[in-house]
Amino acid sequence: MKKYVLILGLLLAFIPLIEAQKNHMGVIKGRVYNAINNEPIMFVNVAVQGTNIGATTDLDGNYTIAGLKPGMYNVQVTYIGFDDKTLYEIQVNNTRPTVADFALEEASANLEEVVVRASSFYKSEESPVSLRTIGVAEVQRNPGGRRDISRVVRSLPGVTSTASFRNDLLIRGGAPNENRFYLDGVEVPNINHYSTQGASGGPVGLINVDFIREVDFYSSAFPANRGNALSSVFDFKQKDGRNDRFGVTGTWGASDLGVTLEGPLGSKTTFLASARRSYLQFIAGLVGLPYLPVYNDFQGKIKTRFNQKNELTIIGLGAIDNFSLNFKRGLNRLGNLENPTREDLDAIDSEQFIIDSYPDNSQWNYTGGMVYKHYTKNGYTTVVFSRNMLNNEAIKYENNVENDDNLIFKYKSQEIENKLRAEHTLRSNGFKVNYGINYQLTDYNNATFTQVSTPEGLVAVNYATKFSMLFYGLFGQISKKMIDDRLVLSLGLRTDANSYSDDMNNPLKQVSPRFSLAYAISPRLSFNLNSGIYYQLPPYTILGYKDENGSLINKENGVSYMRNTHAVAGLEYTTTTNAKITLEGFYKFYDNYPFLLRDSINMANLGGDFGVIGNEPTVSGKQGITRGLEFLFQQRLHKGFYGLVSYTIGWSEFEDKNGDFVPSSWDSRHTINLTGGKRFKRNWEIGMNWRFQSGLPYTPFDVERSSLIENWSVRGVGLLDWDRLNTERYAAIHTLDMRVDKKWFFKHWSLNWYLDLENIYGNALIQNVLLLDRDELGNPQINPNNEAAYLMKLLPTNNGATLPTVGMVVAF
DSSP states (O other): OHHHHHHHHHHHHTHHHHHTSOOOOEEEEEEEEETTTOOBOOSOEEEETTSSOEEEOOTTSEEEEEEEOSEEEEEEEEOTTBOOEEEEEEEEOSSSOEEOOEEEOBOSSOOSSOOOOSOOOOOOSSOSSSEEEEEHHHHHHOTTOTTOHHHHGGGSTTEEOOSSSSOOOEETTOOGGGEEEEETTEEESOOEESOOBTSOOOSEEOSOGGGEEEEEEESSOOOTTOOSOSSEEEEEEEOOOOSSSOEEEEEEOSSEEEEEEEEESSSSEEEEEEEEEEOHHHHHHHHTOSEEEEEEEEEEEEEEEEETTEEEEEEEEEEEEEEEEOTTSGGGGGGGOSSOOHHHHHHHHHHHHHHHHOOEEEEEEEEEEEEEEEEOSSEEEEEEEEEEEEEEEEEEEGGGOOSGGGEEEEEEEEEEEEEEEEEEEEEETTEEEEEEEEEEEEEEEEEEEEEEEETTEEEEEEEEEEEEEEEEEEEEEEEEEETTTTEEEEEEEEEEEESSOTTTTOGGGGEEEEEEEEEESSSSEEEEEEEEEEEEOOOHHHHTOOOTTSOOHHHHTTOOOEEEEEEEEEEEEEOTTSEEEEEEEEEEEEEEEEEETTTTEEGGGOOSSSSBOOOSOEEEEEEEEEEEEEEEEEEEEETTEEEEEEEEEEEEEEEOTTSOEEEOTTOOOEEEEEEEEEEOGGGEEEEEEEEEEOOOEEOOBOHHHHHBHHHHHHHOSOOBOGGGTTOEEOOOEEEEEEEEEEEEEOSSOEEEEEEEEESTTOOOOEEEEEEEOBOTTSOBOEETTEEEEEOEEEEEEEOOOOEEEEEEEEEO
16 A cells, blocks of 8 residues: 555656646547438537537538637537437547547438437437447546446446456346447457456456447347347447547556557558556565466557448457466465464465466457448448457366376367358338348367366366357348337347257247337437347357267257347436436346256356356256346536436346246345546546445355365365355445546646545455365364365455555557
């Protein structure tokens, strides 16, 4: 803590000098165009909200608003025959022009004058409910968010977390493997470092927030062109690189250092490129953690506008993650303690537990894609080609002695996907139509050696698998506005199939309809609903598992697509002060969910930890139900204030081995979030976030089986008593985060300094870990009543430390 105080003091010492610098004025410029055909819209009114400053677009749809002091602004566009639109919290500085383009949707009503509606919160025709748009400013300033979208969305209704340092997204009672992510229309399998194969979580976000313009987050009502998701879809929309000159942005954050470059590559092409590297390994070594994580990531975007009708975007995203053990900790430091206390010995035992049980792990992944868009008179065609790959390796030796006789776990797996999607969107006679196809070739390989504990004893698992799969899908959606745009109806349909088995190769078994309705009861109040059936493929780890006979046993077991039926309805009320209130009820019925035979548990309870899930014998057929009610009050920036209040009450239950519905591992009954902030003069800002979450269920340890020497020697961790699945529940937890930002703007560069305090009052989630009971010399003690077993102890872990972060963002 003293280190952070010293750094903070040094930074504050420079404030008087920095404040003496002269502020310069900024510019907002951009283009207003028809969203359906990219045609410019001339003579459009573009106004800075809350001021009398504005501009009118020229013959090419371009506008420029100059003479703005650096800061945040809301900009609104209105024009006869089009829906009005507002872009919120646009950051203006003097180091570069701020580009704000407006793609306007045609209003179907025959309007003869501009009608300013109650709000410009984004609501798509296909998804009038369960859609939240998150601006980049919300991600950057979120207290405790670490500039990480996976942490920021926790403030939204329906989103639950594992109340730990991981970024697992639990949406409306669903598991972490039920989410899908798109980056400029290119599917990205995972957005976290150290990802859990077969799920989607990890401890650190992969996407660089400096690339992001906004994020559309769907917790239901998925558009028909987004498939293979059961709980959520994230659509990340990246900004374009600057076209006036080259620019550089440097970041120093909670766990990494990064640099972003951008600029023109000719008159029609721009680029963005970034690289980040963690310094967690140095912090871990300094504070004495028993593990040393190192991660790197890279991101890039090139966009070329050949002309008004044709454009090409190329994106890339990749990561290299390594996880090694710190053998200076654990029992190796016992000799340095003269008179160790009980607390010292417990800490050493906890460190040694990690050293003994965690494997050395290396993981790398990449996604590359091209998006070509061609505009016609009343629509546009989009063609997306992409390739992504995950390489995941882990190895563990007994007592960490590296020789073949001590090998207890070795794993290497690769997932390679090549994808093509072509779709066309058009407007005709008041209808909006989207239709298309998708095709995918997947290569999967896995080599696994391990031993697993069963009630009958240890079972060796040693197999290698390699196979390819073909996927194909068809989709279409039609939407129509009626009754002077007060009623909006949308009907969508898609189907998917693949070559893994005859059952899944029948597209009629995966027909996925969806229907949405939005009705404006008054200019400020609307009723919205959606219902749909969604399908998702089980993880490749399940599909590729082989038994002792070398057979794809899960293929023989009839594993097939998971199915989820959604029903959502709610009310939305908007105000004239950039605020809205929503109340939504949801119901989700799961069917054909994977059931893992080795431990006789539903896969819906797994995915919130490191490692691999699904790499075992499995059948389909289990069911689940999640349901709940969500409340949201969201205040966009208005007179310097912004805020968000959300509350969710929900239930998540899945079938156990007896066919009874029991709480899942994600059954958090109550979740409350209070987020707010204020912008002050001289570019100061302060924000706070308070979060309450009911305790999640958990399964207690089977101490008797865990203590057996043969089991502990192989696993090094406690075995769970699956006969008591989720019969215990953690205590509720609440945390408070605070963030202070200060920005300076100079003639050719800008500086954003921030102090972020997570978990200010140090509230903790108390979890028990099962450890060996060692003597004062560090030797495991044998159970005097059973020579084949160790003595064990349950040790509560406390992760309630306050985490301060001092960070900077420097832009040139």
